[in-house]
Amino acid sequence: FRKALIATVAGTFxxxxxxxxxxxxxxxxxxxxxxxxxxx
Numbered sequence: 001f002r003k004a005l006i007a008t009v010a011g012t013f014x015x016x017x018x019x020x021x022x023x024x025x026x027x028x029x030x031x032x033x034x035x036x037x038x039x040x
Contacts, residue, residue, distance in 0.1 A: 008029060009029060
């Protein structure tokens with residue numbers, strides 16, 4: 001699980017800075033971990 005978490009964060013790290021809304025960043029990470037959205 002830890003490797004998957006690290007890979008998800010590393011894979012979306014750059015995207016976080018490109019998304020205007022910080023919620024979008026957490027959405028991507030949350031979706032990668034849980035497969036569902038936290039923010040709408």
